[in-house]
Amino acid sequence: MAKDDITKSFKFIGTRPNRPDGFEKVTGRAKYGADISAVGMLHGAVLRSPYAHARIKSINFEKAAKLDGVKAIITRDDFPKDREGEPLKLLENTIAGEIAYYDGHAIAAVAATSVFTAKEALKEIEVEYEVLPHVIDVDDAMKPNAPIVRENAGDFSVPEGSSPNVASYIEFGRGDIAIGFDKADIVKSGLFKTEAAHQGYIEPHACMAQLDHNGQGEMWVCTQGHWYIRQMCSEVLGLEASKLCVTPSEIGGGFGGKTTIFIEPLALALSKKSGGRPVKIVMSRSEVLRATGPTASASMDVKIGMTKDGYLTAGCVEFRMQGGAFGGSPVSEALQCAFASYNMEAVHHIGFDVLANRPRAAAYRAPGSPMAAFAVESLIDEMCTDLNLDPIDVRLKNAVAEGSKSSYGPKFKKIGLIETLEATKEHPNYSIELGVNQGRGVAAGYWMNHGGETSVSVSLAEDGSVNVSVGTPDIGGSRASIALMTAETYGIPYDSVRVNILETGALGFNEPTHGSRATLASGKAVYEAANQTIAEMCRRVAKKWQIDPEAVYWENGYAKPAGPNAGDFSPISIKQIASEMDKTGGPIAGHHEASIRGVGHSFGVHIADVEVDPETGRVTVLRYLVAQDAGRAVHPSYVEGQFQGGAVQGIGWALNEEYVYGEDGCLQNAAFLDYRIPVASDLPNIDTIIVEVPNPDHPFGVRGVGETGIAPPLPALANAVAAATKIRLRSLPMSPTKVLKALKTGNDGC
Amino acid sequence: MMAVNVYLWASLKKFTNDKDILTIEATTIGELISVLRRDFPGLKPFLDSGISFAINGELSNPNSNESIPDEAEIYIMQKLKGG
Missing domain, CATH: 3.90.1170.50 (Aldehyde oxidase/xanthine dehydrogenase, a/b hammerhead)
Incomplete structure (x- = not known):
């Protein structure tokens, strides 16, 4: 049930039909990158x-x-x-x-x-x-005598006296940090590190x-x-x-x-x-791992102040992220996400994008947010433990809501973090009793989402079915969600809509399917384009009835007279209108091009239960819960799939995945046998809660759901391991080797 | 012409006479960018590097033709990347 004031009831939005591209994909008929060939x-x-x-x-x-x-x-x-x-x-x-x-x-x-x-x-x-000479580690790259990766690589932002391997610098904040820490009853700080991880897509x-x-x-x-x-x-x-x-x-x-x-x-x-x-x-898998764009590795200092009853008073971060030899780490996004979930009077952020002799970093699902969440949410969890406070209650006390000023400045419109925290707390997973060597971790995560440049067209076929043309490749079920929104707009069956993804010559510029934007942006554009065709259909029917176009309205696939004063006419279906297009003025099509506005911020909260084997250091995930505000779940199955997929990638990043370099600076694990992504047998069922606080700036309330789910797993698992072992690991991945060492020595991994 | 408050990240203060909040007279985003380029030439590489705006809390790509509402609160940030 949507937790808002929007009382619209939908016929198709929220249903779970088969995806239109499903048959081709499960039968092997769908053509992927390597499937094309040509004469010569x-x-x-x-x-x-x-x-x-x-x-x-x-x-x-x-x-x-x-x-x-x-x-x-x-x-x-x-x-x-x-x-x-x-x-x-x-x-x-x-x-x-x-x-x-x-x-x-x-x-x-x-x-x-x-x-x-x-x-x-x-x-x-x-x-x-x-x-x-080469340099691989981000902290090594910032040392005074580090090998210089590329001369004069720093941009306008880099302060004088910085390491020559600093490509860019960013700093922002608000409030008086010193006063903020003075108000705290407890102030903690820590160094946290994450390794580079690859997106791990199956198709090279x-x-x-x-x-x-x-x-x-x-x-x-x-x-x-x-x-x-x-x-x-x-x-x-x-x-x-x-x-x-x-x-x-x-x-x-x-x-x-x-x-x-x-x-x-x-x-x-x-x-x-x-x-x-x-x-x-x-590409071979080895080439993919060696020479495409993994995410950055990170070294992060965090300091947070909290009152004894759990209110956050101030926070500082300094993030150093290596983005490869040409820069491009997501350090600015990481800083924006670091404290975004919380109301804090005083925050200060510093970030360095650092060069190293590694492939250039590319975006990876909510770029930067998982690392930031690991550092901040881990430290908050430590403070909750120290003060014997419930971790969800603390997050509820500090959670941002509509009107809150984000930690990076702009105020939030309607958002659903509080509703998501409440849903998480009510879930049975939060109260299941744990056994020996088991622990539970909670963490929140944020991603801002994105609209972006978008161009679509919609056209009526002669039988009243509808072709939708978009430029956002379908990587997670967007054909289905766009078809559902189209069907809802027209009031025609889902199966009467075909969504095509067109080549660059057929539409205006489209940004990629990134930033959780395909369903939000292409969906909003398709809604506008479809309404153009509906207006045209109403105009043609008005001519037929010889009444004003304003006296015709559209409902459930039919043009209808707006009321008794419009005249006594039988509704005309989209099928009939389409069948007469050639005699009433020609093809009916609509299009919409825009930089899409109305982005809806996204928050998620995860609970992980783990068991740590004290003899081997292996971490087994016993159960896992994802709760996230979807705005509106257009196709709930694919929303759940995005939640689960993000969680699985985060679990891999937290527990096993890392780029391992030798002394020679060469990648040592450029194969899936050695670069260990989670497989089904490594995972429990990932439970999901779809929270719906609709985005008021989208016709169907959509926020975008693709990315937020990868942010909380890193700290949720670290918090769970800390609860199980009473040892805080501040370095990822929490591989068996590292966990075992921590159990024996108390080393936090950094 | 109305004045709007433009919030910049602190690391850009070295280009804006040590200010991270600027009061600019502009009615559109295009005018705003022109004024920033004219009055603070050190910002040019930042403005050219790809930026995003938040106008009254709404994140978006820059649109030079976009009107700025009265008393708008405008944040200029690095262009957002998504996965």
Whole structure:
């Protein structure tokens, strides 16, 4: 039941029909990135740096070029030399120039008539390297004598005297911190660390590209945002954007990692050099882990003040996050999320985006929020334990609500943190008795959500069914949610709506499916476009009835006279109107383009119960609860799926996942056997509570649900482990090795 | 022309005469950005780097044609990234 004043009753919103793309996906018919092929297609392969930091002294590919079947070989020399700013960083990350900045950095690429030949050719390319000093850890990178990753990489924001590896700096806050801490009965501080984690999408990056000598080309690619791919590839290669048509495939997971480019410009350049033949590149899992964009690793200092009855009085954070060799850690978002759940008079935030010899960080589900939540929610839990206070009651005392000034400034509109905390407290999981070596952890999390640039169209088919065209790839059930909102708007069956995800030439610019925005933004745009067609249908019916258009209204799939004064007419169905379109003025279609407003902030609260094996250090998750304010659950099953998916990724990040580098700066665990994401047998059922405090600025109350769910698991599990062991781990992941060490020595992992 | 309060993150104070709250006369976001560029040229790299706005609590991409409501409270932040 929605906890608000909106009393609308819906016919389709809130139901759970099968997803329109489900049959194709479970039968293997759906086409993913690697599934496309074309006549004359070549296969690409990429040579990658075996060093963490090395000057490229020479590249000799004479032998490789002579191999039978090799059609093109590219190096950085095949790319424009006049790029600067962000396009230069994108290009540098795509293919190294004079210096390879991380293990796995692309050095050259080959297109050949077979994958085998392309890979054989890579072995014949001779590269002479001069190995340079490297730095991997974020705190090491900020030390005075650390190897410099890239000279003069700091931007306008970096204070004088900072480490040369600081790429950007941010600071903000409000209130008097000293007074805030003076008001506290207890002040605690701590250092918290998280390791880089990968999004772990099952489908590796794949694309097929074709580019003619005149700069006209096409691309098929698995991506969250094909307009971003077009824009970035055009900037990197110096193409006119409109000449490159990018079509998204189905996508086997992205979670933020597929919002930027890696292999795509290489495939285009190979195609051009081979005379315009299509070139397909499919990454291996090892390449995905070594050379795409994991999230940042973090080192975080936190200090919080609390009164003895649980009111937060002040908070300070300093977050240092490495975002790879080209910067881009989500440190500003992390700072915005750090204290966002709580009313605090005095807060102060400092953040450093730090370079290291690692691949450039990409977005990962609520970028920055999980690390921030780990640090802040862990420390709050310690204080609750010290003061013997209930952790949910403390959060309720401090929770932000409508009108609260967020910790980063803007006031919140209607939000649902309090309702979510209350729902969590009432759930049976919060009162189940625990056994020996077991513990319970609670944590909250926040994500601001996003609207973004959006373009859609809606058209009536001649039989009264409806085509919806959007530019946001379906990564979590958005076809279903958009179809439901369309059906609700028209009052026609869900099955009468088909949602298509179109290529870049067919709609205006669309931001990717990121920021939890697809259902919110495309849904809002589709609602506007559909209402354009409804208005047109009413106009045509009005002409037929020879009355004013204002005297016709739309209800449940029919145009109807607005009242007795409008005249006595039988309602006309959408089917009939559509069947007569060719005789009443032609096609009926609507479209809407906007930077979508009306974003609804999202809060979640999780409860984790764990058991810690004192002999092995293994943490078993016994039960897990996700409660989150969805605004309105358009398709509750897919909302629950997002909640559960976020929780599972957070559990993996908390307990096992980490990038492990050797002394040589090379990644040691570039395979799923060694980079341990959770599998079904590692997990309990993830219980969910969908809280609905509708977003008043969305026609159906939607907030967006994709990201918040990954923030609370890190601290919830840390808090549960602390409750079970009486030892606070301040470093993730809480792997068996680390937990066992903590049990033996009391070491907090930092 | 009305004046609005523009809130900047403290790390930008070095470009704004040590102020993190600026009173700017502007009726649209475009005018606001123009005034910031004119009066505080040190902000240019920040404004060019990609920014987001919060106008009376509502987060959005910059829209130069957007009217600023009376007595609006405007926060300028780095462009938000999402996963």
